[in-house]
Structure formats: C-alpha cells, structure tokens
Amino acid sequence: MARKIKLDKRSRQILQAVVAYHINTAEPVGSRTISRKYNFNLSPATIRNIMADLEEMGYLQHPHTSAGRLPTELGYRIYIECLNAAPAEGCQLLSKEERKKFAEFDEIDKLLRYTCKILSSTTNYIGIVLAPKMTRMIFKHISFVQIRSNTVMVIFVSDSGLVQQNIIRLQKEYSQEKLDKMANLLNKKFKNISLLEVRRNLLEMIRQDQITYDELLFRALKLEDEILESQEDAKIFIDGHLNIFSEPEFNDLNKMKAIFETFEEKNQLLNILDSCIKDGGIQILIGSENQIAEMRDCSLVTSVYVAGNFIRGTLGVIGPTRMNYSAVIPQVEYTASLVSQTLSNV
C-alpha cells in the first residue's frame, strides 16, 4: 500500500523553509541547501523524501528532473497562512516623517499619490491605489465657482478636510449669486451625508412639499446630475513601475511589455480592485488567481481603506508571485490604516 501522505508539522516547516529560501533567491531550492541552511538535523536524502511528498500534495513543483523545487501557488497559499499566525507586531514600518506626512495633504489626489509612492518605495514592488468614488464621499462643504458662462467649478471639502474639485459644463448659465445660494442650501440642509444621499433626500423633500424653493431646487438637482455624470471612471494611481526591472522573473522583454500594457489599460485592474472592495479586509491574489492573463506571474496584496465606518477604496501592492509576503502584507495593512485614519479625522 502507498505511504500515507499528510502535512504534518515537520513537513510544513520544510515547506516554509523552501518557500522562504526561494523568495530570497528566486532559484529552485535543493534538498542539500535546506539541510545545510536550516537546523532540521536531517540529511538531504530525508529532506528529499519530504519534498517529494510535498510535491505529490501539490505544494511544490519541479521545473525539470534535476532541478530543485519551487512553490506552487497552493504552496504559497499555505506559506502565507502560516505567516498570518505570527504577524510581525510592533515593527517600525514607516519613519516618523513619512507617517506625519499623511496628515499634511489638502487634496485627496495628492494624498493618494503619496500613499502610492509609499507603497512602492517601502516594498520595492508596484504600489496601486484605487481612489474613492466621489458620489460616496461625505462632504463638509461644497462651493461653486463660476469659471465662464455655463462652466462651473465644483469644490468638495470632505468631512476629513480634503479637497477635490471638478469642472462641469451646464446647459444654463447661473450667476455667481445663484450658485452661492445653491451651495448654501446644500451646505445647510445636508451636512455630513454623501452626494448620493443628498440627491435622494432632495427628491424626497420635494415629494413631501417640505420645501418651497422649487425653482432653485430644481436647478440644484440638475447640477447634482451633472456632477454625478461628470465623474470620470474611478481613478487608479500606480507607482514604482521601475521596481519590476530588478525582479529576475521579469528579465524577459515580452513579459515586461505585457505587464506594462496591463497597467496602461487600467480597466482590468479596476475590476479586480473593485471586487476587492466587496470582500473587504486584506486580500491576497496569488499568481493566476487574478484574472489577468498577462499577470499570471504576479501576486496582488490589497486592503480596503475606510473613512469613518465606510469602505472608500482599495490600495495594495503588485509584485512577482515570489514576492516577500512577510514584509508586504503588514506594510499594506499599515498603510491602509494610515490612509483610513487620515480620511476619518474630523
């Protein structure tokens, strides 16, 4: 009868060792290497047997007969699960200056751009940030500024004090006074709720005849429409393209090109990040688990960030499947918490 095969403690330790070593070297790992570098007190032959078992279980693989082993995607998954059991608590993930800077931005775009840069520079992989949908933003204050006849700048100040502005064109011309009136109305009646809710509430109030400024309100509603429509597709920030030049798995121009093209065509990335919002928390997509064929050699570590109690967007890191998960995961987690803090501060 065949030997019983299960993932006992020792096998798992060997697996961890193989994955960890491979992450460092990017090379297939041989039995002799593990025997020498780790203190299992086992001969290469024994380790070889265990590795053969791990291969049969689907955690390791063989590029060819006489090469060492490397992890399968399943192998990485196990590795990561075991990591989570012992998170690197209390370590200093960012310098004091880097942390302080999060609170110093006036504009959402700049905050997110900085966040993205932090993600890429601390991990040496590619940072990626999905900006919040503006319609979900809770605002403290809205202003309208007439730019030209029919053209108005809308300035949102979110409850966290961050600014985002938008220029929209309207069918009708409004004087600056009218615009100020509208802004005042919105600011007084609808503090601390999102644009979507503003719209819903306005419609409700009209239905119930609770307000009389019909004409003005009608205009305000129209304006809302324009604002909602004028939203471009959600923005994605990407930083650190250069980092993948250093990764040996991308030493191939065609692979490199494919990945760069994926970044250029942001829709696919957007879908993935968007779906991470639904699942919430930290998400780790290993290799082909992400749906982009060109990125089957990449992993994606993402976390949602929040403002108050509401999820606002996603941020994360893209790197080779062989990425340094033990460093990246806490970094993404921590960065998300900093962004959330900044967005939640009133």
Added chain:
Amino acid sequence: MARKIKLDKRSRQILQAVVAYHINTAEPVGSRTISRKYNFNLSPATIRNIMADLEEMGYLQHPHTSAGRLPTELGYRIYIECLNAAPAEGCQLLSKEERKKFAEFDEIDKLLRYTCKILSSTTNYIGIVLAPKMTRMIFKHISFVQIRSNTVMVIFVSDSGLVQQNIIRLQKEYSQEKLDKMANLLNKKFKNISLLEVRRNLLEMIRQDQITYDELLFRALKLEDEILESQEDAKIFIDGHLNIFSEPEFNDLNKMKAIFETFEEKNQLLNILDSCIKDGGIQILIGSENQIAEMRDCSLVTSVYVAGNFIRGTLGVIGPTRMNYSAVIPQVEYTASLVSQTLSNV
C-alpha cells in the same frame, strides 16, 4: 595625391538613401541594397566607393568591417537639413475629431495631458510636454475660495479660458469676504497681465501712494508671495513609455531600465526642455547632443508653444536616434501650433 572628397549632389542622395533605409529597417545598410532598391543606376562597387567617402567625411559609420553602413549623428543632421528643404505640406496630421478636442478642455492640465497622448500616439514614440510656469500666465480672472481656516484655494482662469487651481496655506485666517475683496481688487486693477507683473505693479503703486487700502493690499501681496512660492517645480507630462518596447535598439533590459529611470527623475529632462525655451522654435537634439548619458541613443524633437506672443512651454517627442524624423518633425510642429492656438484663443 589623395582623391578630393566633397559632398556633391550624388553623394548626398546616396546619404539620404542610406539614412532613410536604415530608419526603416534598423539594420546596417549594404551597398548592394542601395543599388537594388534605389534607381541610381550605379553598381554596388561604385556605391561602395561613395559610401567609403561618406564614411571618411564622418556621415556614415561601420559597426565592423563586413557590415553595412549606418549614419553617424552628423549623418542624421545632414539628412534632417535636407528634409527641411522639402517639408510634407498639406498632409493630414490629425483627424478632425482629434483636432477639435483641443478646444474642448477646461483645465490646462487636461489639455496638456491630451496633447502628450496625441504626440505619442501619432508618432509611436514618447510624447513629452513641459507645462507653462504659472507665474508667467496671463489671467482673465482670479478667485479665492476658503477651504478651511488658513487654507485657501486659488483659481486662475487664464485669458484663454483654461483653469488652473492651487491650494495654499496662509499664516493668517481670512474670511471669505476679505478673500472676495482681494480677488475683486486684483481682477479689476490687473486684467490681462501676468502674476509677476501684478506683483511688480502692486509694489509700484504702493510706493507712489496711488492707493490707500494699505492693509488689504499688504495682505494681497502676502497672498501673492504664497502663490509664487507654492508653485511646485514645473510639471512635465510624459506619455507612451510603452512605445519604446517596439524599438529594436531598446531590446536590452539595461538600456530600457536606464531610460525609464531618466523619466522617473524628471529634473534632467526639465533642464533640457527649459533650455529649448530659450532657443525657441523647433529644436532637434540627435543622440548624444542631449546631455543625459542614458539617453545617448535617443533623439529629441521639440517645439515651443505660445500663448499670444509669448512662449509658454515646450513639447516634443523622444525616440531612438533612428527615429522617423520626416514624420515626427511636422507632427511636433503641428501639435505645437494647435496648443498655441488653443492657449491664444480669447
């Protein structure tokens, strides 16, 4: 005595042929090729003699004894000069939609980003645009909007109707009314002049006691200071990184990496583009003529763009030295004229 060597008409035609052929194929060009593909009615041997002369004159070079010839930078220079003699007039450089879109932007940033994309997509090289210095911008209208205590958004509407906004922090808090007063003063007194001149004029008027609102003016001046200081380094837009993946001369990861690093570190590019402003018109930097070592295999075709009669910035295309100058030069010229038109329209 040595044979007399000069660039007669026939030699120049051969040179043109060699350069043109090399631009198409990226390969060294042999005498037989020229003899067959062009109607000089000369045998390869004769062409070989002429090519040897061209080499001695410094227009062609030899990678090794038994390879064909390719142009030196000097060779490209001659080639381009002869091109300019007969520009491709009347050809359709952009579609109607592409052209129309230039007039449809409300924000300077978006206009320039689009311009950059046009430059890269039409030439299949890298588009590059240096944004105008805001202090030189002539404005039609300025607004101040209070965002928070001590924080103000400054909105410039340029004479061409394009908007640029900036958020600045001030030492003192100003009420929205004060801000409006200041804006009004600026808008009334100083229409159609640049920020730099506004500042100069304000100082002059104070000196001559022509105005009495001393306190308010003092604040306005302070505000000006902040605006000028808050300017980040001039912005550069770059688009079309992907295009260089298709160029055979960058089939080398290290070269590629070096170039990408140059783009990341924008200062050097900025210096080059800035110096193009001084020289004005169309500039062509071939190969090592640009001062960036990593870009010694690249050429740069730039043109300034204007608003009214004043030069505002530079735009252009970066590609391999072996770029298709006959297509790129008119394209850069034409795009610059479109941007200039847009910025000059009142």
Added chain:
DNA sequence: CTTAGCACTCATTAATAGAGAGTGCTATTT
C-alpha cells in the same frame, strides 16, 4: 569614372562536449 571579380573579415547560428547541480532509487544503518 565605373564596374566586375575575388579574397578577406566578422557576426551569427548550430552543433558538440563537458561540468555541475540535484534528483530518485536502493541498500544499509539506527
């Protein structure tokens, strides 16, 4: 001045051999 002919050069490609890393299996030890 132009051209044909021919030897020569040099990069590129394919084929071959040798080295080295690592496994898989078997027999032996604990």
Added chain:
DNA sequence: AAATAGCACTCTCTATTAATGAGTGCTAAG
C-alpha cells in the same frame, strides 16, 4: 519504520568549434 549513504541518471548551462553568409576593400579591366 525512519533516516541515511551511495551512486547512477537527468537535465541545464557554458564554452568551444565549425559552418554560413552578408558585406566590404582592393585590383584590374572596361
């Protein structure tokens, strides 16, 4: 039964060599 030592085997990687071919440079003839 688990661990180990020994050894043949596999497969990649590197260096060497040889063959190919494009293109020149030179000389002599038209």
